[in-house]
Amino acid sequence: MSDQTKSWLDSRLPLAACFRAQVCDKPLPANRPYLSALGTLITGTLIFLMLSGAVLSAYYVASDHGAYNSIQFIMRNVNDGWLIRSFHATGTTMLFAAVYLAIFHALITGAYRLPGELVWGLKLAFLLLMMLVGYLGYAMQDGAVSHWSLHDVTLAGAGLSSFPGNISNWVLGGPAGHGTLGHVAMMHGLLTFIALGVLVLHYYAKQAVAPVAKKTVPLHPYYTSHHFVAVSVYVLLFAVLVFFAPHLGENPLNAAPANPLLVPAVMTPPWYLLPAAAVTHALPGTEGGIVAFFAAFAVLFAMPWLDRSDPRSEPGFLYKLLVVILGLDVIALGMTAAAGPSTINAILMIIFIGWYFLHFLVLTPLVTARESK
Amino acid sequence: MKLGISAAALLAAFLAFGSAAYAEDTLSPLHWQSQGTFGSYDQAALQRGFLVYQTACASCHSANALHYRDLTALGLTTEQVADITASIKLDNRPATLDDRLISALPKSQAAAAFGGAVPPDLSNIVAARPKGTEYIYNLLTGYQAPPADVTLMAKHYYNAAYPGNQIAMPAPLTDNAVTYADGTKATTAQEASDVAAFLTWASDPNLDARKQIGLRAVIFLIFLTLLAIATKRKIWRDVA
Numbered sequence: 001m002s003d004q005t006k007s008w009l010d011s012r013l014p015l016a017a018c019f020r021a022q023v024c025d026k027p028l029p030a031n032r033p034y035l036s037a038l039g040t041l042i043t044g045t046l047i048f049l050m051l052s053g054a055v056l057s058a059y060y061v062a063s064d065h066g067a068y069n070s071i072q073f074i075m076r077n078v079n080d081g082w083l084i085r086s087f088h089a090t091g092t093t094m095l096f097a098a099v100y101l102a103i104f105h106a107l108i109t110g111a112y113r114l115p116g117e118l119v120w121g122l123k124l125a126f127l128l129l130m131m132l133v134g135y136l137g138y139a140m141q142d143g144a145v146s147h148w149s150l151h152d153v154t155l156a157g158a159g160l161s162s163f164p165g166n167i168s169n170w171v172l173g174g175p176a177g178h179g180t181l182g183h184v185a186m187m188h189g190l191l192t193f194i195a196l197g198v199l200v201l202h203y204y205a206k207q208a209v210a211p212v213a214k215k216t217v218p219l220h221p222y223y224t225s226h227h228f229v230a231v232s233v234y235v236l237l238f239a240v241l242v243f244f245a246p247h248l249g250e251n252p253l254n255a256a257p258a259n260p261l262l263v264p265a266v267m268t269p270p271w272y273l274l275p276a277a278a279v280t281h282a283l284p285g286t287e288g289g290i291v292a293f294f295a296a297f298a299v300l301f302a303m304p305w306l307d308r309s310d311p312r313s314e315p316g317f318l319y320k321l322l323v324v325i326l327g328l329d330v331i332a333l334g335m336t337a338a339a340g341p342s343t344i345n346a347i348l349m350i351i352f353i354g355w356y357f358l359h360f361l362v363l364t365p366l367v368t369a370r371e372s373k
Numbered sequence: 374m375k376l377g378i379s380a381a382a383l384l385a386a387f388l389a390f391g392s393a394a395y396a397e398d399t400l401s402p403l404h405w406q407s408q409g410t411f412g413s414y415d416q417a418a419l420q421r422g423f424l425v426y427q428t429a430c431a432s433c434h435s436a437n438a439l440h441y442r443d444l445t446a447l448g449l450t451t452e453q454v455a456d457i458t459a460s461i462k463l464d465n466r467p468a469t470l471d472d473r474l475i476s477a478l479p480k481s482q483a484a485a486a487f488g489g490a491v492p493p494d495l496s497n498i499v500a501a502r503p504k505g506t507e508y509i510y511n512l513l514t515g516y517q518a519p520p521a522d523v524t525l526m527a528k529h530y531y532n533a534a535y536p537g538n539q540i541a542m543p544a545p546l547t548d549n550a551v552t553y554a555d556g557t558k559a560t561t562a563q564e565a566s567d568v569a570a571f572l573t574w575a576s577d578p579n580l581d582a583r584k585q586i587g588l589r590a591v592i593f594l595i596f597l598t599l600l601a602i603a604t605k606r607k608i609w610r611d612v613a
Contacts, residue, residue: 072496239594
C-alpha cells in the first residue's frame, strides 16, 4: 500500500490506529495469573466450534432419516470428516471445561461481588446459552439415547400449558416430527451467535469495572507471549483428547441409531450436561424439572447479593472451603445422573441438590457475614 | 528451566503411558492389537474377521455404513475385493465394489425366523456398546445351557454376556465354521476374537490415521509449548 493510499484510508477509516491503540499498545496489569487467559481460550474455542460446525453443516441432514446417516457419511466418506467432527465434539468438551473453571474461579475469588455483578451475570448467561447449544448439538445426532431425550424435552415443552402460547409449537414449529431436527439444528447455530455476542458484552463489562493497575505493560508483546503459553498448553490437551480419546464423556449407547420402539434404560447425556440433568430430575413432573433447573441458576445469579461481605475484602478461608465442597457436590451430582435410576441414587441426588441450595441460600450469607466482621 | 523439565517429563509420561497400555494388552489372552494408546489394527485378524462376518453374520445382519470398496483398508487389493464381491449375490446380480454390506435375507424375513427380533445393523455396534470389542467377543462365546431356575422364552437362547441373558440369536459360531487361508486354527474363540476385531474396524475405520496424526501433533505441540514458555520468559524478564 502506498503512503498516499495509507494516509487516505487512515483519515477515512482509522483501522490501523485503532488496532494499535486497542490491541497492540493497550495497557494491561503487569501481574496476572495464567487463568486470566481463560477468556481468550473460551472465545477462541467458540469461534473454532463455529468454523468446524459450519463445515459439518455442509453435510449434516436435519431429518428423521437423514441425521444419523449423514453423520456416518461425515465420519466415513467425507475427506477428514472424522477429524472435523472430533474437533467439534472435543472442542465442546474443552469449552465446557474452561467455562466451568471460569465460573468456579469467579466464585472462589469473589469476582462476582459488586461492582462485578454484571460481569458475573453475563458469565452465567453464557453458560446457560452454551448448555442449550450443547444440548441441541447432542440432540442433533439423533442417536438411540438423544432421540428419546429430545422426545422427552419436546413433550416437556408441550406440557407447559400454563405458559402463554405453546412453547413447544413456538420452538419446534408444531408437534415433534419431521421438522423437529431442522428447528433444533437452526437453534443450535443461532444461539451460538447470541452466545458470541454475550462474550463481547462480558469483555466490555469486565473492562469497565477492572481495578486500576499500579503497574502496566502493553498487550504486545507481553500479553501475546503470555497467552501464547496458555493457548499452547490448552491446544496440547485438546490434541491429546481429539486423537486419543475422541469420545470422552459420551454415552456409547448413543452411537447406535435411534430406535423409535425402544427407550434406553439409562439416558445419560454428555458429561457437561450431567449436573443439569440431575437437577431437572429433582422435582416430580415436567414443570418441577424446569422450575428446579431455573432455580439452580437463579441462586447463582443472586450470588452478588447473597454474599454479605465487604466487596473489597479478600474471601475468607471457610468461604473458600465451602466453594471447593460445592464444586465436589456438583461433580457428585453429575455422577448420580450418570449412574442411572435407582433408589439409592434418588436419595443421593436429593442430598446433593439439597446441599447445593443450602450452600447458596443459607451457608453463603451466614459465613460471608461472619467472616467479614 | 523448571517448566522445561516438567514439559519433558510430560512427554516421557505420555510415551510411557502409551507403551505400558500397549504392553499390558499383549500379555492378556484376549488381546486386540488396536487397543492401547498407540495400538493399530492387525490386518490379518481383520481379514479373518471379515471371512467370519461373511460366513456367520451377513445372512441376517447388515453393515450398511460400509461399502465393499472399504475392504481395501483390511490390506486386500481391489482385485481381491472384486473376487469377493463377485461371489456375493444381490437380487440376481453379483455385488460390486460400490454396494453397501446389506444382509442376504431381508430384515423382515430374518426377524420372522428368530421370534420377531430384528437383527441390528453392525456398522457401529462396537462403538455403541460399552467396551464394545470385549462385548462382541463375550457375547459370541457366551452361549451356555440355562441355569436350572431360568425358564427361557420361546425361540430364545441363554447367553451369559447378553443383558437379561435371553437372546433371540442362536449361537452363530462353531469350531471350524470357516477355513482360514492363513492356516490359523478356527476355534469358536478365535472366530469370535477375529470378528470382534473386524467389527471394531467397522465402527472406527480411522483409528490408525487418528493415532498416527495424533502422535505427531502431540510431539509438535509439546515442543511448541516449550518454545512458548521460553519466549514468554525472555520477554517478561524485565517485568518484576
